Structures are given as structure tokens and as C-alpha cells.
Amino acid sequence: MLNEIQQSELATAVWEQLENVSDPELDEPITDMGFVERVEVFASEKVEVDFRLPTYWCSPNFAFLMAFGIRQEVEKLSWVREVTVTLMDHCFDAQVNAGVNGSCSFDEVFSAYSSGEELENVKLKFLEKAFIRRQETVLLALQQAGYSAEKIVTMKLGEFDRIDFKGEEESRQKPRYRTLLISRNLASVSEDLAFVTWAGEPIEPRNLRQHLSELRSVRINMEFNGALCRGLSNTRYKEVEIGADGPTLVDFIQGRVPPRNVESV
């Protein structure tokens, strides 16, 4: 019994670690997206994680990034001796699973499938998109709260930290935006500007509108993916049955684990 409780606590710890792994294209935690299908802990030291993407055809480079992200985050737990990550039902699953569970580093596996470009460039590109999306959410919220362009672009990090957002999305994105600001060295002390471009340039008050329109076009793409991925994730493995009341969607894989309930199993 004690053992069972302990195993379940360890599994919860793994789930919490997995919240740090994001879908690079969407900038959303894979746990929120419902991609993680199974987490199991054996003998208090071996961890197995299964994950599934919304379609068989989702980009393999994202699949690789997520698989290695899972391995890296789970390995951070001091008690973990062995991690097995399994990507299921994907056109490149054999290669991804061999790569992530083998002895090679991510860079080595990645370069075997690419034509020389550094992995770092790919990661940076997605980090920039994440930055843009988080910044847009926060900027729009400030605009809506009545802050002038002048006030927004001259806002210091200290003042930004003191703002208490009401809306759910801006409250969620505020700390995520701040994390990227700090980790990319775009701001570090409370006297630094809270809003700069990805290149670290300050924004002129008269350019804020143009800046926002550039952010918007990036977000429109991400939202397309996000909406599609969430939807496809919900309808994968479902089929339509046409009954007396018309068509309905039915889950046709019996006993499929609903992703968010796994930790209580």
C-alpha cells in the first residue's frame, strides 16, 4: 500500500516535470495539449512516458524536440535512473523512439536527419515565435486597460511586475513572457524596459501599432495550428455514428486512457 502511494506521488512528480515541455510550434505545454497518454513509474526509479500527437503526420522535427524534451525534464528528477519515451502512431515513430531512447545526444540524432544546419537555429526560431505570442497578449491587455502607447513602450520591468492582470490569458502569459525576457537577456533589472523587440530594440510610441500588427500575423499562424491541433487531438480515434438523433462522434478505441486522469490511476 505504501508502495502504491509512493509510486503515485512519483508519477505526479513526473507529470509536473512534463508541464515544462512545450510543443514548439504552439508554445503550449504538451500536458495542456493532451499529448501525454501514459506515465508509469517502476521500482521507484524507472519511468515510462507515452505520448501521441494529433495526427500521424505532425512534423517529425517537432516530435523529436518534444521526445527529447520529455527525456531531459524527467531526468532532472534525482530518483530517476532510466527513462523510456515512446511516441505512438506517428509516421516517423520508429526513428524518433530509437533516437530518444538510444545513447546518442539530441544533436547527434538530429544532425543525422538534417542537412548541416544547427539545431540551435531551429530552436531559436520557435523561441522567437513564443516570445512574440506572449508579448502580444500582454501588450493587447495593457492597451485594453487604457495604457497609452507612450506609457507602454517606456514601461520598466519593475512597473510591469506590479501590474495585476484580470483576464485569464494575460495572467497566464505574463510570467511566461517575463521568463523569456530574462532568459534571452532582453531585460534583467527592474530599471530595464519591459517591452523590446526580439532583437532587443526599444519600440517608438508611434511604431507600436505597426509592431503589434507584425506580432498579430505570427499569432494568427500559431492560433491556426493551436486550434487545429486541439481539435484534431480531440477527434483522432473517433468515428461518426448516425443514429435516430443524427450524427454523433464516438470514441472507438476502448479503454483509451483519458490524458488528464492518468495521474490518479
Added chain:
Amino acid sequence: MYKTKDGKEIFILDGHTHFWDGSPENQANVHGKQFIDCFYAYHTNLSPAEELWEKGKFEKYSADDVYRDLFIEGPDDMAIIQSTYLSDFYKNGFSSIERSSEMASRHPERFIVNGTFDPRDGEKALEYIHYMKENFDIQGVKMYTAEWNGDSKGWALNDPAAYKCFELCDKLGIRNIHVHKGPTIIPLNKDAFDVHDVDYAATDFQNLNWIIEHCGLPRLDDFCWIATQETNVYAGLAVALPFIHSRPRYFGEVMAELLWWVGEDKLLFGSDYAIWTPAWLVDQFWNYQIPEDISAERGGVQLTDDVKEKILGLNAAKLYGIDVAAKLQQLSASPIQVAAE
């Protein structure tokens, strides 16, 4: 023909439809199964509940289904049927020009059947282009850059082998190149949805019209930028359109970007049948307006009746050399036949 509430008749040319066979009998392997399963997930995810189909019908529907869904229950006057082979996944091709042409031959006045080729086939691709021109007199082709071909898991429009094919298309007067940018698999360092090859191909082949299906989504920003630079780049609205139902505000943002950057003369309606049926799409589109605040951010662009009429048929009619008045007269002389049941 779509009739508006005030009785106006709108010509509908559906720019992106298919007559596929994704049935288990035609699937060559698990990839074939997963391909149609993915389409089905798009269908179930973005359709209104009352428009949902059972899997078996979705995998393989009949010529009668096409005619009914597009022209009887649907408002289409004409439809462009695209070909996609996926020879690595399907025994007899996913949607072949032969099968589509046979279906279309029952109502030739209503269909335009496009071909397809795979530039990686080299000389054989060139021979196949000749074959399609001679036997089916094609005016356009559908390119699917994410198609697998042996070890290759995708190609780009500016590959040298592709350029040879486009040169031949230009020579033979095959002017309309529909491009579907699916996710290419490797190399991994490449952005799988990259659309920049469109820029090269459109610059180098000024005589050809480049119709980018799904308006470059999820790379709408890159696509819009390319489309503003090139006069011969168009956007097909398939896949973007169903968002009108599930996320109407978001659909408004996409349309505002497209109208602002690409322009009302270069957007083409496509239902992507049988993923979606045109009846509800056209009806919702005709009754849609971009929300004021979104429109204001993009210079006040709006989907007026005139703009919608262009998108729903007039723009595609220009690309395919269709005289709309003459076509409507021809169609009214051969009215839609409802099969006796």
C-alpha cells in the same frame, strides 16, 4: 448557383475538390490508412455536427454523391477536381485523373479535372505531363510537396527536376499550378511548412498561375509577403474556410490579412470536398462580415457582396478562361438532374 436572400444569383466555381478512394481495399500500407484517417479527423473536427459522415462513406463515396453534394444540395455551378496519387500509400492512387475524368464525363460541362505529377520521377514525369495533356487536355495540376516517393519524404517547387516539369507545363499551356504545402518530413532542420519555394517558382515562371491552397497556412505571414511581391500568386481558401463555423472571429482575422496583403482578385473559394461539403460553407460565407475592430486594423477591408462574388467564382473563372455569362446559359439549358430513386 447560390441564391442570396434578396434573390441575386451568384456563380460558384469550387476551386478545390476531390474524388478519392481511400478505402481499405485501396490502401497499400499503414500510411494509406493514416492518410485518410487524418482527412477524416479534419472532417469530424471542423464540420457542423449535422454535416458529419460515417467513416465508410468518407473513405469511398460515389459519383452520385459528388453530383448531389456539389450541385443538387450544394450551390456549386462548377468544380475543379484535383488529382493526388500518393503511390507509396495507395494501390491505384488516392485520386487518379482516369477515375476522376470518368466520373466527370457524365457532366463534362460542370467539371474541370486537373492532373498531377511527381518531379522526382524525372523523365517519366515529363512523359506523364504529355500523356495528361494529350488524353485529358488538362489546364492545371495539383502539386503535393509532402508526398513520399521511396526514400524521399518531400520536395520543393524550386528543385531542378521540378523546374523541368514547369517548363514543359508552360510550353503545353498548362497554366494553373495548385500547390498544397503539406508538412515535409526531412531534413529536420527545415521548417516543415516553409513556403519560400513558391517565391522562386513564381518569379521564374511568370506565365504560370500559382494557386497556394490553404493560403499558405500555417505560414500565412510568409505567404502574404510572397503574394504581395508576385503578381501571379493566388490563395485557395480550403481549410481556412471551415473556421468560419468553429471560430468566426479568427476567420475574420485570416480574411483581413488576405484581403489586405493578397487582395480580393486573388482569393479562390474551395470546399476541399469531401472533407467538407460546399452547401454550408457558401451559405455561411455569404452571410459573414469581418468584425469591425479587426477590419479597422487592416485599413477597413471588408467582405462586401462584390468581393464575395469574386472569391466564390469569378476569380477562378478568369484563371480557367470561363466566360461566366455563357457558362450560366449553357448550364440553364442542361438543368441539374435529380436521379429518380
